[in-house]
Amino acid sequence: xxxxxxxxxxxxxxxxxxxxxxxxxKIGGVDSFGMFMGPKDLGFPTDVLDENFAVQMDDxxxxxxxxxxxxxxxxxxxxxxxxxAAKDSEAKKGGKDKKKKKGGAAKEEDGEDLDELLGEFGVxxxxxxxxxxxxxxGKGAKEDDDDLDAALAEFAPPPRVEEKKEEPKAEPKEEKKEEPKEEPKEEPKEE
Numbered sequence: 001x002x003x004x005x006x007x008x009x010x011x012x013x014x015x016x017x018x019x020x021x022x023x024x025x026k027i028g029g030v031d032s033f034g035m036f037m038g039p040k041d042l043g044f045p046t047d048v049l050d051e052n053f054a055v056q057m058d059d060x061x062x063x064x065x066x067x068x069x070x071x072x073x074x075x076x077x078x079x080x081x082x083x084x085a086a087k088d089s090e091a092k093k094g095g096k097d098k099k100k101k102k103g104g105a106a107k108e109e110d111g112e113d114l115d116e117l118l119g120e121f122g123v124x125x126x127x128x129x130x131x132x133x134x135x136x137x138g139k140g141a142k143e144d145d146d147d148l149d150a151a152l153a154e155f156a157p158p159p160r161v162e163e164k165k166e167e168p169k170a171e172p173k174e175e176k177k178e179e180p181k182e183e184p185k186e187e188p189k190e191e
Contacts, residue, residue, distance in 0.1 A: 001036060003120055006057045008037045008067055017043035044069045049076055 001007060010022045011034045022035045036054035039046045049055060049072060057067060058075040 001054055002056075006059060006061050006063065008042065008055045008057065008072070009034045010037050010041070016041040039072075042069075042072075044072065048073060 010016060012022050012024045014022045016022065016035075016037065018041050020035070020041070025032050035041075038051055038054055039049040040051050042055065044055070055072045056075060056079070057072065058078060061067065061071070061075070
């Protein structure tokens with residue numbers, strides 16, 4: 001969804017072709033009073049229109065107008081033609097094609113485009129200082145390594161000390177001498 005463009009949406013109370021009943025709700029902490037409609041939600045074929053995106057209409061389309069598949073398809077085809085024409089004119093101008101640029105120039109332009117886009121939505125962009133380039137280690141790098149080692153040492157687990165367990169010594173077994181068993185003496189029987 002692009003800010004400032006026109007899309008088909010369903011107000012609360014509408015039931016889509018996919019069976020979803022649109023209702024007022026709070027989504028991500030923001031009040032929602034409708035739903036953007038994709039081709040499946042409208043019962044449109046998805047052979048040309050992408051089923052994963054909301055149906056975008058022509059910028060000149062009247063808000064609230066009854067739109068059908070033909071109008072949505074024409075708007076889609078017009079956008080594709082305009083994008084192809086813009087791409088051709090860029091190529092003819094000698095290329096400000098970002099994909100062909102090397103180094104930081106393309107990255108810088110991408111960042112500016114993103115900053116402009118986020119700015120449209122009221123997102124404040126803060127400059128972050130660039131990271132130091134990695135290179136050969138010198139005095140400063142050695143100091144950084146020492147600082148890192150010191151910080152890691154604070155959180156390192158204590159060294160393991162293995163205690164030697166004394167194995168129980170085998171005590172000499174005392175042999176038990178069997179005492180002779182006394183046989184019961186027979187007592188003389190009286191007759």
